[in-house]
Amino acid sequence: xxxRTFLKAxxxxxxxxxxxxxxxxxxxxxxxxxxxxxxxxxxxxxxxTAVFGATNAADSADVKLKAPSIAENGxxxxxxxxxxAMKGVESIAVFAVKNPxxxxxxxxxxxxxxxxxxxxxxxxxxxxVVAVVKAGGKLYxxxxxxxxxxxxCGG
Amino acid sequence: MADISFRLKAENKGDAFEIKALFKHxxxxxxxxxxxxxxxxxxxxxxxxTAKVNGAPAMVAEWSGAVSQNPFLAFxxxxxxxxxxxxxxxxxxxxxxxxxVDLA
Numbered sequence: 001x002x003x004r005t006f007l008k009a010x011x012x013x014x015x016x017x018x019x020x021x022x023x024x025x026x027x028x029x030x031x032x033x034x035x036x037x038x039x040x041x042x043x044x045x046x047x048x049t050a051v052f053g054a055t056n057a058a059d060s061a062d063v064k065l066k067a068p069s070i071a072e073n074g075x076x077x078x079x080x081x082x083x084x085a086m087k088g089v090e091s092i093a094v095f096a097v098k099n100p101x102x103x104x105x106x107x108x109x110x111x112x113x114x115x116x117x118x119x120x121x122x123x124x125x126x127x128x129v130v131a132v133v134k135a136g137g138k139l140y141x142x143x144x145x146x147x148x149x150x151x152x153c154g155g
Numbered sequence: 156m157a158d159i160s161f162r163l164k165a166e167n168k169g170d171a172f173e174i175k176a177l178f179k180h181x182x183x184x185x186x187x188x189x190x191x192x193x194x195x196x197x198x199x200x201x202x203x204x205t206a207k208v209n210g211a212p213a214m215v216a217e218w219s220g221a222v223s224q225n226p227f228l229a230f231x232x233x234x235x236x237x238x239x240x241x242x243x244x245x246x247x248x249x250x251x252x253x254x255x256v257d258l259a
Contacts, residue, residue, distance in 0.1 A: 034202045034247075039219045076223045084171070084231065096221060100186060104221040107230065112238075113206070113213035114171050118229035122184075122221050 038103055044095045047103035051093050057132050060140035062086045065131040067144045074148040080118040081131040088136040089115025098127035123148050159244055159252035171231040172258050176242055184220030204244045208232050234258050
């Protein structure tokens with residue numbers, strides 16, 4: 001237990017060496033499906049590469065991103081991505097660009113699943129929310145700014 | 156390996172059914188500190204939610220610790236009344252929970 005506490009304290013104070021990352025994420029390796037690599041990325045581009053293998057997303061009006069323009073409480077920011085107007089939606093990823101790990105959540109669809117997801121996110125400060133949708137092998141995105149008046153990361 | 160409890164509801168939206176799930180979970184990111192002692196609260200968050208319709212996979216959501224405490228998730232599936240939707244979640248610590256709801 002002491003070792004884990006030490007490693008995490010190191011990460012929190014900014015020591016982001018690869019070895020440290022590998023150390024704290026080790027408990028996740030048993031859950032093979034969770035994209036551990038993507039959820040350790042520090043930028044939107046790295047996150048997109050880890051999830052989709054590309055970063056060239058085109059702006060699209062068919063990606064309907066619903067997020068509040070002013071969030072009074074950054075601990076609970078409702079974000080809804082509706083891509084049901086598009087055909088062949090494979091997956092959706094939501095990024096909060098200034099969070100320590102911008103990639104907040106992903107959703108993959110198959111069978112009866114429809115390209116729609118709605119979650120509530122934590123945001124520490126005012127920032128853009130970016131929704132990226134993969135449909136028919138191509139990437140599309142939409143962006144929305146959320147002004148946060150009270151941060152949600154426990155400061 | 157504790158159980159994660161959550162509530163599940165299905166709503167007919169016309170062209171699809173919206174499934175709403177409300178989980179009971181602290182969603183600890185692993186970066187938050189106890190201000191008095193400086194100790195870091197260990198990470199404990201739901202990182203995967205899967206949904207099946209009549210046993211066939213429909214949706215897999217992967218989450219980071221950036222999802223709010225007591226998370227809410229809504230997603231949509233096509234189907235007909237009587238179809239069974241099964242939702243399961245697991246946390247980074249291996250805790251898990253499963254619920255089912257009938258489309259109506």
